[in-house]
């Protein structure tokens with residue numbers, strides 16, 4: 531069939547739009563990934579410790595603790611070619627609590643490149659690091675939005691979810707037994723660690739259970755968005771996942787508005803500030819998206835990392851199983867030793883001092899959360915995994931300051947229930963060969979963890 535002249539005329543603007551979008555995506559990739567990664571390689575070859583740490587972290591699952599130690603030994607605030615960096619717990623907290631910094635790292639900067647970056651950003655999908663995400667805004671907007679969300683995500687709300695989480699864990703463990711048949715090896719990440727937080731967060735946000743696999747797939751597709759140095763195909767795949775997630779969120783928020791339930795998203799729709807203001811549509815959708823993604827892309831890793839560490843340290847596992855009061859501290863030690871989030875970054879807004887060093891506006895600061903968790907001035911024998919250590923909870927795996935993880939108490943509860951229920955039921959659980967870590971670098975955890983459940 532041949533096209534009519536009108537169809538041809540209509541197709542031209544669409545083709546131009548597509549071409550512009552493709553050029554913008556390519557530019558975003560170049561400025562955000564290809565160029566910084568090339569600079570990183572050169573810096574690493576020149577001996578820059580920060581670049582070396584990032585290159586080493588690039589090997590799936592590796593945690594460059596020795597380089598973190600070197601960075602810490604170099605001073606409170608190490609000046610790398612890319613940014614200031616710190617692996618000292620007190621300085622990490624100082625940076626994250628400072629009113630002179632804003633969340634996020636601007637990889638492009640000002641000038642011509644900055645303008646090119648702004649142009650390219652115009653067609654970017656809304657992600658967890660773009661406004662109005664809580665992770666990308668600052669006071670007063672951040673204070674208002676966070677206050678509203680915290681009203682719904684209260685400690686009381688989390689306590690009420692504990693019993694339901696236990697039921698979900700027990701049902702998943704029954705399924706695990708069934709899947710293992712007569713002692714077959716099963717992937718505990720796929721069947722347990724990933725399913726538990728997704729099901730909990732879906733219930734919290736009123737997502738029907740049959741859509742939870744879809745949500746999980748969006749999350750997995752979008753998880754590399756936090757990393758630097760993505761290849762073009764991965765970058766475009768992340769973009770596609772974020773767009774699909776965004777379209778799905780539109781439909782979901784609309785559904786919750788139409789038929790509110792007793793879930794927390796329905797409460798968020800109805801939440802009002804003291805002066806009567808509610809969340810805007812974009813804020814609501816973005817917050818729901820952030821809570822969904824942050825809610826399971828990290829907690830799955832906490833549970834998986836915990837299972838692997840306890841299997842490597844059977845004496846500590848036995849001590850925890852013998853004393854059910856110990857599980858809360860087990861979770862803290864897992865978070866400290868093998869944190870699900872490697873690092874975070876800040877951009878300095880105005881000239882300031884950090885740890886006594888003058889730092890100019892526009893500078894970048896990388897806070898190595900995983901490095902601060904091994905700071906020997908806070909943690910005795912920091913490279914030892916010890917579930918009884920009294921200071922385990924001092925870690926910064928949930929960040930610090932005003933962006934401190936909003937879901938920390940939920941994640942702690944889920945981690946405790948998941949690890950305790952699993953280990954109390956399968957005392958002889960053993961990890962079998964074939965474990966693989968995820969390829970994401972900022973988000974750290976297992977992709978596959980084959981286990982034999984034992985008796």
Ligand code: HEM
Pocket residue numbers: 633634664665666676820821822824825826828829832869870871874875927928929930932933934935936937938940941
């Ligand atoms: C083990 C699990 C988790 C870890 C390790 C974790 C880690 C983090 C970290 C490091 C930040 C701050 C990043 C920064 O300062 O730049 C953060 C923020 C956040 N997390 Fe979590 N998280 C976890 C689970 C959750 C859960 C279950 C939820 C769901 C409610 C959640 C929701 C959020 C939100 C909404 C923020 C943004 C807070 C703000 O900017 O004010 N997280 N999380």
